[in-house]
Amino acid sequence: MKRTIAITLCLLWGLTLAAQEESGFGIKFSGFVKNDFFIDSRQTVAARNGHFLLWPSPVLLDPNGSDINAQPTFNILAIQSRLKGTITGPDAFGARTSGVIEGDFFAQANDNINLFRLRHAYTSLRWEHIEVLGGQTWNPLFVTSCFPGTVSFNTGTPLQSFARNPQVRLSVFAGNWSFVIAALSQLDYSNWGVDGQTCKYIRDSATPDMHLQAHYSSSGETGPGGVDIGGGISYKTIVPRLSSVMGPDPEDVYKVEEIVAGFTAMGYSKITTAPVTVKLQARYGENISDLLSISGFAVREVTDPTSGERLYTPLRNMTFWGEFHTNGTGFQMGLFGGYLSNLGTREAMSDPGNPVYGLGANIRYLYRISPRVLFNSGKTRLALEVEYTVAGYGEGFDENYIPGRVNAAENLRGLAAIYYFF
Numbered sequence: 189m190k191r192t193i194a195i196t197l198c199l200l201w202g203l204t205l206a207a208q209e210e211s212g213f214g215i216k217f218s219g220f221v222k223n224d225f226f227i228d229s230r231q232t233v234a235a236r237n238g239h240f241l242l243w244p245s246p247v248l249l250d251p252n253g254s255d256i257n258a259q260p261t262f263n264i265l266a267i268q269s270r271l272k273g274t275i276t277g278p279d280a281f282g283a284r285t286s287g288v289i290e291g292d293f294f295a296q297a298n299d300n301i302n303l304f305r306l307r308h309a310y311t312s313l314r315w316e317h318i319e320v321l322g323g324q325t326w327n328p329l330f331v332t333s334c335f336p337g338t339v340s341f342n343t344g345t346p347l348q349s350f351a352r353n354p355q356v357r358l359s360v361f362a363g364n365w366s367f368v369i370a371a372l373s374q375l376d377y378s379n380w381g382v383d384g385q386t387c388k389y390i391r392d393s394a395t396p397d398m399h400l401q402a403h404y405s406s407s408g409e410t411g412p413g414g415v416d417i418g419g420g421i422s423y424k425t426i427v428p429r430l431s432s433v434m435g436p437d438p439e440d441v442y443k444v445e446e447i448v449a450g451f452t453a454m455g456y457s458k459i460t461t462a463p464v465t466v467k468l469q470a471r472y473g474e475n476i477s478d479l480l481s482i483s484g485f486a487v488r489e490v491t492d493p494t495s496g497e498r499l500y501t502p503l504r505n506m507t508f509w510g511e512f513h514t515n516g517t518g519f520q521m522g523l524f525g526g527y528l529s530n531l532g533t534r535e536a537m538s539d540p541g542n543p544v545y546g547l548g549a550n551i552r553y554l555y556r557i558s559p560r561v562l563f564n565s566g567k568t569r570l571a572l573e574v575e576y577t578v579a580g581y582g583e584g585f586d587e588n589y590i591p592g593r594v595n596a597a598e599n600l601r602g603l604a605a606i607y608y609f610f
Contacts, residue, residue, distance in 0.1 A: 212278035219271040219290075221608045224341070225264050229600040231257040233548070236294060236301055238263050241342050242480065243554055243579040244599035257597070267293045267302060268341050283313040288325075296376055305376075307352060319359040327351040327377070328370050328399040329479060333407075333416050334458040334467050336511050336524045339560050339573035339605050346548070347509040347526035347556065349454070349471065349479040351377035353397070366403045368420070371396035380477040380484055381545045382428045389426035393447065397424040407460055419455035424475070426450075428485070428545070432496035442495035448485045450475035450502045460515075467511045474534065475502035477547040482530055482554060484546015486589055489538035503549055503589065504531040513560075520562040528554040532588035540587050552582040552594050569607040576600050 224239065231245040232238060238261060245257040270292035277285045290308040295301045310323025326332060329349035336344035343350060357370040373396060374387040381389050390397065399422045407414030426448050431441045456469040476483045488499040509526030530552050544550075560573035578598045582591025 213276070215273050215275045217271065217273050219269070219610060221266070221269045223264065223266045223606045224268065224603065225605070226601055226603040227260060227262040229260055230597070231259055231261065232599055236267060236298060237265065239265050239267065239341060240345075241340060241575070241577070241601060242346060243548065243551065243577055244597040246581040247595050247597050267295070269293055270307065272308075281313060283315045285311070285313060287311040317361050319361070321357040321359070322355070324352055324354045324375070327353050327372065327479065328357070328368060328401055328420060329422065329452065329454055329471070331418065331456055333403070333405065334456045334469065336467070336509065337513055337522060338524050338558055338575075339562075339571040339603055340558065340575055340601070344509055344524060344526060344556075346481045346554065347507045347528055348469070349476070349481065351479050353377065364404055364406055366405075368399065368401040368403070370399040372399065373397070374478055377478050377480070379426055379475065380547050381426065389428060390424070392427035392430060393425045395425050397422060413461045416458040416460075417456065419453070422452045424450050424452075426475070428500060434494070434496050442497075444495055444497040446498055446500065448475055448500045448502060452476055462515065464512055464514055469509055471507045472504070473507075474504050476505075480547070481505060481507070482528060482548040482551050484544060484549045486533050486537055486544040487542040488533075488535055489542075501533040501535040501537065503544070503546055504534055505529060506531060518564055520564070521560065523557070523559045525557040526555065532590040536587040537589070540585055540589075544589060548579075549589070550582050550591070551579050552591050553580045554578065567609045569609070571605045571607070573603045574600070575603065
């Protein structure tokens with residue numbers, strides 16, 4: 189661990205020296221140190237030792253009727269601390285050039301928690317009305333001008349799309365309007381499927397995740413106020429399997445041709461005034477477990493009993509979230525809330541017992557409300573937040589994977605965070 193940090197710091201120092209020596213090139217470092225202190229009222233489904241909270245674990249009764257998951261937990265972690273380098277350089281091809289590289293200590297899994305990991309790494313060519321961006325950054329469904337400002341690192345997930353993807357993105361600017369087309373692959377944030385979570389499914393599809401968006405912004409035209417609205421669609425295909433084993437002999441393997449297609453649409457609005465900001469977003473999604481949403485896909489039917497080839501159908505959901513917060517410099521307060529409804533499969537399954545793959549696919553609904561307060565002084569921030577999340581776990585599913593019975597589990601998280609920005 190110490191060796192990794194030393195190498196990283198040496199590389200950054202070398203980049204800084206290069207910035208001083210090469211005319212027209214520069215790098216500016218920024219970031220923050222953050223410590224999170226949190227306590228949950230029950231066991232949760234979360235990443236990195238409870239840090240990235242998704243939803244409460246289901247009610248699990250023992251023979252005495254006691255809920256095994258009704259056990260509080262707490263933790264203190266600093267793994268969200270991050271370092272960002274913003275790079276500028278000489279023009280190329282008649283465009284302004286820039287780059288960003290950013291990392292933190294969140295790692296990719298619990299086994300390598302605390303290790304430095306890549307968050308963003310991209311370059312940009314910007315002409316007067318066109319920008320071409322290539323590299324890893326936010327999925328376009330995470331709109332950087334309108335996302336929840338929660339203290340919790342989950343940023344409203346699973347109600348808000350959350351993923352960073354390697355991509356190529358073209359933006360066109362026309363007055364207050366901008367239009368975006370992007371082609372994405374997957375790496376850290378990938379779909380759940382037959383073999384668990386892996387980016388192999390989209391790689392085997394030989395087709396990128398395609399996005400198209402339009403944005404309008406009047407922010408900054410009349411002082412501190414403004415309106416931001418926009419929306420977009422995406423279309424993604426994955427290949428769940430390349431082969432099927434039929435029978436007890438592991439060598440009895442057949443090639444199969446299978447695919448899962450999913451369509452997603454999103455719309456948002458943000459109104460900014462001097463005292464407060466209000467944000468709203470709605471999203472319809474199919475097979476978007478890669479966005480850390482309650483989603484996935486199911487086996488619709490077996491089309492070839494000899495090879496075991498299948499047809500699939502995506503799980504759909506609809507989410508709504510809203511937020512308002514004050515815009516004070518020393519003191520801010522805010523409130524986030526949202527609701528997710530699992531709409532089941534797009535087409536009916538031939539048998540309700542067919543396999544279903546995904547993330548939280550057996551959750552029928554989820555809602556969350558989280559008030560927060562922030563105190564800023566110089567480069568230091570103290571933030572306090574309460575996050576109340578309820579997940580309705582289903583049983584007795586029909587052919588569209590809609591449950592006949594729902595049992596709700598609820599979690600109350602108290603969170604305190606200290607930031608030091610630089």
